[in-house]
Amino acid sequence: MNIRTTLTTTTTDTSVAASTTAAVAVADGRSARWTSHREERRRELIRAARRAVHTLGPEASMDDIANAASTSKSVFYRYFGDKAGLQQAVGEVVLHQMRQKIVDAAQGAEGPQEALHAMVSAYLHMAQTSPNVYTFVTKPGNLDSSSTVGSPLGGAFSHFFDAITQMLAKPMQDYFSGNSSALIAYWPTAAIGLVRAAGEEWLSATASQPQADPDSMATRITGWLLHGIAHELSTPLSNPAMTNQPS
Numbered sequence: 001m002n003i004r005t006t007l008t009t010t011t012t013d014t015s016v017a018a019s020t021t022a023a024v025a026v027a028d029g030r031s032a033r034w035t036s037h038r039e040e041r042r043r044e045l046i047r048a049a050r051r052a053v054h055t056l057g058p059e060a061s062m063d064d065i066a067n068a069a070s071t072s073k074s075v076f077y078r079y080f081g082d083k084a085g086l087q088q089a090v091g092e093v094v095l096h097q098m099r100q101k102i103v104d105a106a107q108g109a110e111g112p113q114e115a116l117h118a119m120v121s122a123y124l125h126m127a128q129t130s131p132n133v134y135t136f137v138t139k140p141g142n143l144d145s146s147s148t149v150g151s152p153l154g155g156a157f158s159h160f161f162d163a164i165t166q167m168l169a170k171p172m173q174d175y176f177s178g179n180s181s182a183l184i185a186y187w188p189t190a191a192i193g194l195v196r197a198a199g200e201e202w203l204s205a206t207a208s209q210p211q212a213d214p215d216s217m218a219t220r221i222t223g224w225l226l227h228g229i230a231h232e233l234s235t236p237l238s239n240p241a242m243t244n245q246p247s
Contacts, residue, residue, distance in 0.1 A: 041079070046089050046093055048065075048069035052065040052069060062077070087137055090136065098127075102122045102123055105121065111174075112172065113226065116172070120221050135203075164192055172188060194221070
């Protein structure tokens with residue numbers, strides 16, 4: 001092979017390599033743009049679904065949601081699989097926002113009692129923003145018959161309340177710092193159950209059961225958590241064991 005042939009071959013190989021690199025770069029660019037487009041479209045559909053559920057209620061069907069979003073049901077199935085998948089996607093966004101609000105509220109409080117009240121209040125305010133959306137993402141019974149059994153949404157919601165339980169533990173450890181009882185460790189888990197149950201009952205209040213405002217309800221729930229309900233009873237508790245704290 002002479003020098004001219006060697007140079008020609010080298011130039012050709014370099015040109016081929018450059019062309020291949022350019023083609024890969026173009027393909028990667030297209031792939032990145034397509035991925036970005038799909039992610040943005042998915043966010044748009046989640047926002048549209050939230051608006052639809054907020055207006056139509058938690059029992060809204062996929063047809064209802066698609067019509068409200070001015071698109072077809074097949075588009076939602078393409079992005080989310082089924083209604084359970086849509087619930088999970090909406091739930092992840094809603095729960096993240098709720099958790100952040102609760103974190104911010106706790107960080108701005110001056111003491112453990114104030115932190116507890118702030119977290120309960122933030123939770124109630126966020127849930128009241130759209131009771132329909134809250135119910136849509138927290139009630140498995142809203143899944144239609146075509147939905148996947150055992151939706152992972154339950155896991156996401158469980159993780160949310162696990163995180164809130166851990167957040168409650170810190171201010172309550174501070175509040176009960178003088179009490180050495182190991183039973184106090186049960187308190188955050190019990191507390192989150194009370195907050196959720198009372199909050200959801202409060203959200204479902206009807207005209208015959210006037211709904212208190214979120215701050216007043218938060219004050220009431222915080223009082224129950226810290227002091228119980230004995231002081232609200234018209235007849236005092238007669239069993240001393242029910243009124244004395246364990247040592």
